[in-house]
Amino acid sequence: MLRRTPLYEEHKALGARLVDFAGYEMPVQYTGVKAEHQAVRTAAGIFDVSHMGEVFFRGPDAEAAVQRLVTRDVSRLEAGQAGYAAVCYKSGGTVDDVLVYRRPDGYLVVVNAANREKDVEHFREHTTDLDVEISDESDEWALIALQGPKSAEILQRFTSADLSGLRYYRFVEGEVDGLSATISRTGYTGEDGFEIFARPEDAPVLWRRLLDAGATPAGLGARDTLRLEAGMCLYGNELDEDTSPLEAGISFAVHLNKTPEFVGQAALRRQKEEGLNRKLAGFEVVGRGIARHGYPVVAGGREAGVVTSGTQSPTLNKAIGLALVSPDVEDTFEVVIRGRPAEARVVPIPFYKRER
Amino acid sequence: MSNVPGELKYTRSHEWVREEGDTVTVGITDHAQEELGDVVFVELPQVGDSFGAGESFGVVESVKAVSDLYAPVGGEVVEVNEALNERPELVNEDPYGEGWMIKLKAEGSGDLLSAADYEKHLAEEAE
Known part of the structure; x- marks a missing residue:
């Protein structure tokens, strides 16, 4: 039985073509990949990315745990800042690529839907000696991506948060249309845009508001062509357990001099010294x-x-x-x-x- | 419901056939183009190539997917639709007209469906 996101009924009503993606019944397109792609490049599109996983790290050793698990030095993130990172095996191969959000109460790590269980297992296995609570709260969050040059103009109509002051890879806890939400200036399209974390029961209302405001619903097909044009990696394509983040060209997300070290750091340093294959x-x-x-x-x-x-x-x-x-x-x-x-x-x- | 013109014949793999004497024109059905989505590339054979019935004669690609094209009947290619090199979207816009793919000099008749049988086939696939 395929899982459904809180926006499933919205996709059906819009006539989306639904496919199995990472165990979820997800929209691959509504009207057509090219038109949806174009809407995001020239105006604004909205994507249901609620299948993505949200894993929270809380407790005294939350930072130490995340530091050990991801390739980026997250101590350099300020509260309200997000950073792209890889999670590696000891071999240097990649478990997943993730976004790490530094929140006042700990860290949120957003993971790929297909890797969620594997990731959480990996996270726990490598942090047994630390005082940290690792909590998979994926089912408690809907995630809507609003992407494209008109995104800020559209979203600003519905929120009191000052979006002009929200920089790239920053996020703010606020509200959209009176519903509590985390607004993050991030995305996977190469355009300006936002990712909005909301409660599942609030997601359909937010989705309809953004549609009514002129955003075009866009599916996984357009998401893939957009991210590829923007040169962004997709786990399972560019990255996998046999490919290191250095080989896949995301060394900007890998801090090889981090102390204490992350899982896989020694292997990656060796790769760099010996030259990549x-x-x-x-x-x-x-x-x-x-x-x-x-x-x-x-x-x-x-x-x-x-x-x-x-x-x-x-x-x-x-x-x-x-x-x-x-x-x-x-x-x-x-x-x-x-x-x-x-x-x-x-x-x-x-x-x-x-x-x- | 997709368009299934009554005067054409069809394959289970969603090609259509227009018979004119011993020459047949081949394309993909409205249902097939809908399923594919935006067609961005069509690879066709050369005039003079020969195919057996059911053999792959080319490829149609949408943004996301690659699909083989199958010869509905055996024969020699006598014409290909060169317009699709520059405008593959014709397959979406006019699948039974400007989006045609090849013309074959047919040798024998393939296992073709009538329009009514193809509609039945579509209904069965949808179940």
């Missing part, structure tokens, strides 16, 4: 065809890696992708599309950057 490359397909997850990469006649994500970019109207390739791959390589090599050109990540 793989690196993440952004590419465009030069000829015809679309590269997809799992397609082989060939360079100089030899196998040189694999495509981790690929799609036709709705904004650029080109086939783009990310690939884990050997470190000596430089400007070009070939992607094998259904048995035929197609030329690909390495381009900077992100593929798309919004004007600020």
Whole structure:
């Protein structure tokens, strides 16, 4: 039996196409991926991301626990600030990629839905000696992402929180339309926007308010094309238990000099000293065809890696992708599309950057 | 409910066939394009290629998914819709018209469904 988010009935009413995603019945699209993608790039879209997991760390050793579990130095976060981080195995492989929110009463770690149980188990296993309460409160929260250049204008109509003063990766406890909510200036689209944590029973009202205010409902299909254009990793594609955050190109979220050390820190330091075996490359397909997850990469006649994500970019109207390739791959390589090599050109990540 | 023109024949894999003498025109149905979503790429064979009935003759890709195209009847490709190289969205906009894919010089007849049987097939799939 698939699980449903508090917004399930809203998706049905909007005629969404629902699919199984991480055990949840989730909207993959409402009207069409391209139109929803475009709405987020040019105006505002709303996504139901209530399937994401919310794990709270409370107690005297909450900070010590989170420090041990994630790659970022969270002691540098101020209360009201969030940071992107990886969770690693001792091997340096990745358990998950997460957002860490520093709250007045502890830490909130937002995890991928598919990894929730595995993460909580990993968190507990590595903190048995600490005085911390690790609480999976995923079912007590709905999460709505409002993304796009018109997001602030739309949301400001419904909240007394001063959004113009809320910087990127900051969050505030407040209300939206009189309903208590945490408003976070974060997202997974490469646009300005907010993620709104609300009580499950309040979520349908908030959802409808934002729709009525002009936000376009957007599904997981658009979420994926948007994040890929923005060069953001997806766990299970760019990151997995055999891939380190350094290989996947998120070293900005890894503080290798942290003390005390996080799980996997020694392995990652060694990787860095000895040189990485793989690196993440952004590419465009030069000829015809679309590269997809799992397609082989060939360079100089030899196998040189694999495509981790690929799609036709709705904004650029080109086939783009990310690939884990050997470190000596430089400007070009070939992607094998259904048995035929197609030329690909390495381009900077992100593929798309919004004007600020 | 998706559009199923009465004068065409169909496959269980959601291709349509228009028969004109021994030449057949092939495309994908309205239901298929709806299921796929925004079509962004169509890979078609070359004129002169031959396929057996049920063999894959190409690929249609939406933003999210890759789907094979299957030859409804065997035969030699006599024409391909070059317009789809530049405008794959024609498959969504006009699946039975400008979104056609290939024309085959048919050799024998495939196991094709009438419009009524295809509608029945769609209803069964929806269950």
